[in-house]
Amino acid sequence: MMMLHGISTASAVKQLKREGLKNLYRGILPPLCQKTISTSIMFGMFDQYGKLLKYYQPQLSDGATLALAATLAGCTEAILCPFERIQTLLQDKKFHGKYKNSIHTTREMWKFGVKEYYRGMVSILLRNGPSNILFFGLRTEVKTRLPDPGRSWWGHILSDFVSGAFLGAFISTVMYPINVIKAHQQTQVGGPFQTMRQTFWDVYQARGRQFIRLFSGAHVNYTRALVSWGIINASYEILLKLLYS
Template identity: 25%
Template sequence: MFGGFTAGVVGTVIGYPLDTIKTRMQTGNAGGGGILSVAKRIVSQEGVSGLYKGIGPPLLSLSILNTLNFTSYNHFKRVFGGSNDSLSGIFWCSMAGVVAGPIASAVSTPEHLLKTQMQIDNTSPKPKYTGGSLNALRSISATHGFRAVYLGHASNTVRESCFLGIYFGCYEFCRSCLPDWKVAVPVAGGLAGAAGWVGSYPLDCIKANIQGSLGVEGRGILETGKDILRERGIKGLYSGLGPSLMRAFLVSGTRFSAYEAGVAFMKDSGM
């Protein structure tokens, strides 16, 4: 739990600006251009703080989420007999991640909704959420009902299971191939994060569009996916993949390093 909490704090602070860029590209609010042009536009128009708008909910929830993810993964890994010393063992590690997905989505869905709304809010002529994350939560609940904070929960649950299955399976496999601990953990973590995002990205894009529109059009997973394909083609399901992969490699590498360091610290302290 301590290792997961440490991983959540470190990963969120480092990767949030790239997540903001990714969300705006996914929802068509980036104004065109690549990663650098979008970043420059945000900083020039909104200041550096624009890259961190809405970080409050993720900083809190991702600390809780990573605590849950690593704790539930390790629990199910023991239950299934997962290990990194054989392909069958790695398969069960992946299954442990898949089963941990619904637990993760219970926390991540409202966090993603608030984060998405805050990240795209500055692109509107009159930003609505000037009072921070709590103001956004109150405004959304008052206008759309409290159930609105769980919009996109179905797509996010499938995405979490897909992501965590690839994430932990890839980490265990890469970790077994790299003998040097100092190199293995950040590299395996970075590759695991990138692989997880590639595998689950279309679902993340669908989820972002459902949550970005606050579900006002009443579209589900299939309807939203079809609309994206019709309007933007297959590339639309991968809009913002570049910053996501950069963020995933950077964040997951540091996240697993922070996790392993936290666990090692607790063991060395005799806790």
């Protein structure tokens, strides 16, 4: 809501109160499905692409292999664009009376063709690739700069949580304007597809030509990312040790 309309936290809370609890979790199904699958793709495909690149392109440096594998994993994640598309429509108040739920929204969009599910695809690709490069490139570096947990198992879990939380909050904030552009592109239904440049200019003008207003709601976003990516990173390391020890 704050990302899409650029309103303050207080205004967003007031609007939620007016709309009632029934709309608080509106559109929750798509992100539940998308987040689970995309995280699996992100970690799993990064590992697989890395192995393939090392096998077929052994002359590549470790840094180049990491960057390319992370970018390819991000591009693979982008196939889940329809989930983000449906979520954005359901959470926009102007569509509350038009779309009932995820299934209904999916059926209604089918009238415009398969392409309609992939509005904002370029924005997602430009977000996913650099985000993955930053995450996988800095994950180990951040952890090594934290206090040495020694042999303490809970110390390692805490280190993984902190490193993941820091990176999640940092990356989500850096990429926030791209998400704003993506959200505005995905609230369009039917008609020509707007480019990122055109959408950015429209949003920039609508927000009083103040670039800082493109970060409206970023504090809520990085708080959520702080917790979620801390849990994701720590869980990944635990599962990695359990499955491949």
